[in-house]
Amino acid sequence: MNRKTIAVAVVAVVAVGGIAYWSLGSPNALLQGTSVAAASDNKAITIWRDPGCGCCDAYADYLEGNGYEVTRVDDPNFDQRSIEAGVPRQGIGCHLAEIDGYVVSGLVPVEIIERLVAERPDITGITLPGMPANAPGMAREKTGTLKTFAFGEDGVTVYSEE
Template structure:
């Protein structure tokens, strides 16, 4: 009888714990908004890369992206051709999906992640060749640090 009660107690205690573990491991939806100019083709390549990585991307076309970058603290020297917003972070330019996912997993005290310019071989820029490049984390105080290295950078 004691063994039966112990087994029942284990099951009754274990079920809620298993449910909590499952809820904790469930991922939040991968959603972002991407701002791009109407005439940029490589932005579409980056958006396709993000969608292929499982992201839902809402696209908003704007003639001028400078106000979006300014709103999210991305300085002109780190600008690219499109700006996305995922969670509390701006994603500037051709940042690989793996870097975006790492950013959201680690949640550093930062405002944005940037692949400055339009590096050849970055997602959406594959047709331009291949060059080493870095992604740069823009910290809350405006300073930067290298976040990721790509193509042998």
């Protein structure tokens, strides 16, 4: 490489670094690329569901009503897909979803999904097993307490009980 090419490359790297610094607000934000990405407004979610399940449609409508862009995929074998995605067999929910790299199984309330995506814990995903009558999609509004579990390489733990 000649000196002119090297000089242009150095100027380009410095310019990109300066733009990133000013866009993100601080050098710490630049080092926390995962946190910056998580702060984005990614509200695209894909749901694999049993084609005949009305509560899955009601849940998808609930998500859309909360600003999510929902892709619905009919999959009569969503339970097998759930297990393959890492959901514990005893933790399978009403349908399987994917958002921002996480697996979400069941009728999980929006505020819990948003906390998952914002906090970015080192887990595979979360599940609200079964079809609780007080969960979004089963009821007009969430009522009472719902226990959501986290799952991943370290096993299963309670993620939220609210």
